[in-house]
Structures are given as C-alpha cells and as structure tokens.
Amino acid sequence: MAVLLLAEVTGGELSLDATAKAVTASAYLGDVTVLCTGADCSGAAAAAAKIAGVSKVLCAEDAI
Numbered sequence: 001m002a003v004l005l006l007a008e009v010t011g012g013e014l015s016l017d018a019t020a021k022a023v024t025a026s027a028y029l030g031d032v033t034v035l036c037t038g039a040d041c042s043g044a045a046a047a048a049a050k051i052a053g054v055s056k057v058l059c060a061e062d063a064i
Contacts, residue, residue: 001030007048009036014044020051027053039063 003026008015014036023032033056034048045059 003027003029003032005032005034007034007036007044009038009041009044012038012040012043014047016047016051019048023051023053031055033058035060037062 005019005022005026007019019034023034026032032054034045034051034054035058036044036048037060038044039061041059041061045057048054049057
C-alpha cells in the first residue's frame with residue numbers, strides 16, 4: 001500500500017522533527033510519498049528527501 005504524507009511547511013521550511021516522526025510511523029503501511037506545498041517549498045522538499053523511509057517527494061509551489 002502507498003502512503004501520502006502531507007508535510008508541515010512553514011515559511012518555506014520543513015518541520016523536520018514532526019515530518020520525520022510521521023514518516024517513521026507511516027512507513028509500516030508501505031512506501032511513503034511526502035507532499036510539500038507552499039510558495040517556496042523546494043528547500044523543504046530537499047530536506048524531506050533526506051529523511052529515512054521516504055521513497056518519493058512531491059513539491060507543489062504556489063503563492064496562494
């Protein structure tokens with residue numbers, strides 16, 4: 001089963017601790033894809049890609 005995890009991104013920065021804990025908890029369910037959203041989420045997406053257990057990272061940048 002695949003898991004989509006919505007990452008907490010504030011001001012373009014990933015909440016690394018909370019996201020890593022959520023990845024660890026959901027990795028038991030299957031491959032974890034992390035979704036980062038926001039006006040400038042490329043840095044957050046790069047940080048999310050470094051978390052152990054993350055198989056894919058999606059970044060949806062939009063100013064709204």
